[in-house]
């Protein structure tokens with residue numbers, strides 16, 4: 001079993017993502033197309049994208065579907081990843097090392113992977129179950145949904161499942177396939193398959209693909225990486241017939257280099273830790289007036305309005321006052337000037353009719 005080979009196949013499978021070239025398609029329509037696990041839902045989702053934009057649908061379909069649409073993935077791979085979150089995770093994992101010189105970068109990678117392999121191996125070794133926690137969680141989730149399904153069966157391999165809305169999905173228990181597409185694609189029984197197992201009083205656990213077994217999990221992290229001695233202890237190296245490798249051409253891209261990983265379309269946004277916002281409605285921290293929980297609160301709105309009006313009044317009074325003072329000062333100055341020009345006896349402030 002070549003786990004690495006499979007990982008490579010999976011990485012080829014998701015070599016193209018709808019988000020990369022079809023940003024202009026609004027909403028998450030294109031993701032529904034990519035995520036559809038069977039032909040029928042795929043066609044349906046594609047039709048709704050086409051309704052929104054014929055161009056967008058054409059651009060999606062210009063790429064071979066087996067590269068990005070779940071329903072067309074190779075079922076033997078047992079992988080349903082439609083995003084490249086895996087590489088984004090890796091990117092974020094190596095974030096501090098990315099700007100390091102090459103030797104230091106490789107050394108830091110080696111350390112990280114050395115520790116990761118042993119930690120994950122120990123985690124798998126300690127596991128008190130026959131399947132991985134991921135598979136277990138998935139089963140539990142599907143079991144909940146399976147309880148809502150009705151199973152009908154005559155004889156033979158085909159089982160009919162009906163949900164509460166009356167939607168019919170067929171399960172082939174011998175081939176391990178389901179109309180919904182997920183069982184054969186992931187190797188984890190979908191809710192329909194689980195409903196059939198419940199009906200037959202079988203354990204869904206026993207029908208999980210070997211890839212999710214404790215054994216396979218341990219094998220994934222079985223490899224070992226040894227520490228490398230310090231550079232001063234490296235053996236002498238005489239390069240012979242080895243071409244001189246020049247550093248790669250440096251291409252400078254526009255804008256600040258991006259370090260943050262790209263989030264999945266349905267992933268919540270990262271919490272903003274650099275500043276806290278204060279609401280101008282209720283004056284509390286943590287939200288703004290658009291998302292204020294007391295927005296509908298009429299009393300608060302009225303009080304706020306009243307406060308604003310009072311403040312405006314105070315401000316205008318102050319302005320009037322200072323305005324008058326300025327005028328008075330200017331008049332006195334003018335009178336003084338006149339007095340200087342005409343002489344002190346001809347005119348004074350009282351004669352000018354001023355207070």
Ligand SMILES: [Zn+2]
Pocket residue numbers: 169178179180181182183190191192193
């Ligand atoms: Zn199913």
Ligand SMILES: [Zn+2]
Pocket residue numbers: 279280281282283284287288289291292293294
């Ligand atoms: Zn508020």
